[in-house]
Amino acid sequence: MTTTSYVASLFSLEGKTALVTGPGTGIGQSIAVALASSGADIIGTYHHTPLDETKSLVEQTGRSFHAVQVDFADPPSAQQDIDALLKQHTIDILINNAGTIKREQAAHYSEEDWHTVINVNMNSLFFLTQKVGQQMLKKGQGKIVNIASLLSFQGGVFVPAYTASKHAVAGLTKAFANEWASQHIQVNAIAPGYIATNNTQAIRDDENRNEEILKRIPAGRWGRPEDLAGAAVFLSSPASDYMNGHILAVDGGWLAR
Numbered sequence: 001m002t003t004t005s006y007v008a009s010l011f012s013l014e015g016k017t018a019l020v021t022g023p024g025t026g027i028g029q030s031i032a033v034a035l036a037s038s039g040a041d042i043i044g045t046y047h048h049t050p051l052d053e054t055k056s057l058v059e060q061t062g063r064s065f066h067a068v069q070v071d072f073a074d075p076p077s078a079q080q081d082i083d084a085l086l087k088q089h090t091i092d093i094l095i096n097n098a099g100t101i102k103r104e105q106a107a108h109y110s111e112e113d114w115h116t117v118i119n120v121n122m123n124s125l126f127f128l129t130q131k132v133g134q135q136m137l138k139k140g141q142g143k144i145v146n147i148a149s150l151l152s153f154q155g156g157v158f159v160p161a162y163t164a165s166k167h168a169v170a171g172l173t174k175a176f177a178n179e180w181a182s183q184h185i186q187v188n189a190i191a192p193g194y195i196a197t198n199n200t201q202a203i204r205d206d207e208n209r210n211e212e213i214l215k216r217i218p219a220g221r222w223g224r225p226e227d228l229a230g231a232a233v234f235l236s237s238p239a240s241d242y243m244n245g246h247i248l249a250v251d252g253g254w255l256a257r
């Protein structure tokens with residue numbers, strides 16, 4: 001094998017099927033297209049956003065795309081949808097990307113918003129990982145990549161449920177990794193910095209907040225969804241076979257500051 005083909009094989013996802021939650025927009029779409037470009041067929045879950053654009057982008061790489069509707073704010077119904085999906089498909093790579101955010105001062109945070117954020121970002125992530133993990137344990141291999149956040153490490157402002165849920169994502173990444181590393185299932189996470197997506201539209205629209213954030217990012221710019229593509233392929237591929245429970249910041253240097 002030449003050096004080039006050896007390195008290419010380390011990052012190849014040929015013959016793999018990846019389940020990506022929430023690939024209709026932003027980070028999820030960029031990751032789904034990157035995994036397909038490395039050879040994986042893609043299954044995407046959506047709640048509201050149709051996946052036609054992502055399907056077209058994935059199919060342009062020559063890989064297949066299958067969409068399934070799941071509401072992660074309702075964990076019992078999401079679990080039924082996932083059970084049905086797993087009867088028909090074997091998953092090699094799980095990307096837990098779907099996430100939501102509700103902004104309000106902690107003193108006025110509503111119970112409804114609290115439960116929605118915790119259900120989508122933490123509870124459904126746990127149960128989906130558990131179910132896909134059961135399938136991977138039978139197969140004796142798998143890759144799981146959770147999308148964490150800078151708020152897996154920091155407190156944030158006006159987003160208490162999001163912060164709690166993303167700290168939990170970091171904790172669950174390590175908890176699952178510890179149990180499954182010896183079964184050849186690698187569980188890791190990516191902590192994106194400030195990325196220009198729907199999720200951050202409100203703070204980008206706030207001139208003062210936008211300026212404050214930009215000043216603090218050593219790279220001097222907001223991240224783009226494509227900035228996460230390489231890390232996602234790496235953590236989904238044989239190149240990361242000896243990585244377990246790691247949370248990889250892709251943040252333009254924010255945490256280093």
Ligand code: NAP
Nearest residue numbers: 022025026027047048049071072073098099195197198199
């Ligand atoms: P986004 O474009 O708003 O994507 C969020 C995705 O989550 C959407 O595809 C959405 O699907 C899905 N989702 C939300 N609620 C759902 C529900 N109840 N059931 C099923 N799916 C649901 O924002 P994004 O920035 O790319 O976010 C992707 C991930 O990155 C999230 O976990 C977010 O917390 C994380 N993240 C983002 C940033 C950032 O700066 N943008 C930074 C750190 C971490 P529908 O559109 O179909 O509802």
